[in-house]
Amino acid sequence: MEMNLLNSPQPEVSxxxxxxxxxxxxxxxxxxxxxxxxxxxxxxxxxxxxxEFLRLTEELKKVS
Known part of the structure; x- marks a missing residue:
């Protein structure tokens, strides 16, 4: 018996x-x-x- 996985029920993602x-x-x-x-x-x-240091430290503050 061949299983067709494409048509099998898929578990729902909560x-x-x-x-x-x-x-x-x-x-x-x-x-x-x-x-x-x-x-x-x-x-x-x-x-x-x-x-560049000042610009990057400001950017890092925004990401953190």
Whole structure:
């Protein structure tokens, strides 16, 4: 007997599961963005670029 998985009943995703998944994804994206900004801040400090440092620290505050 051949099973046709395309027509089989699919489990419903609950609203809570969807919200949880969205929260996890949002946190992962926020953490990734923060890490990128922090690396750029390190470079601006190394290069002694005060204007870029100030801009990036403000950007980091908004992301945090």
């Amino acid at each position: 609203v809570m599961d969807s919200l949880f998944a969205e929260m996890v994804l949002d946190k992962a994206l926020r953490d990734f963005r923060k890490e990128k900004i922090q690396k750029k801040i390190d470079l601006s400090l190394r290069d002694k670029n005060k204007a």
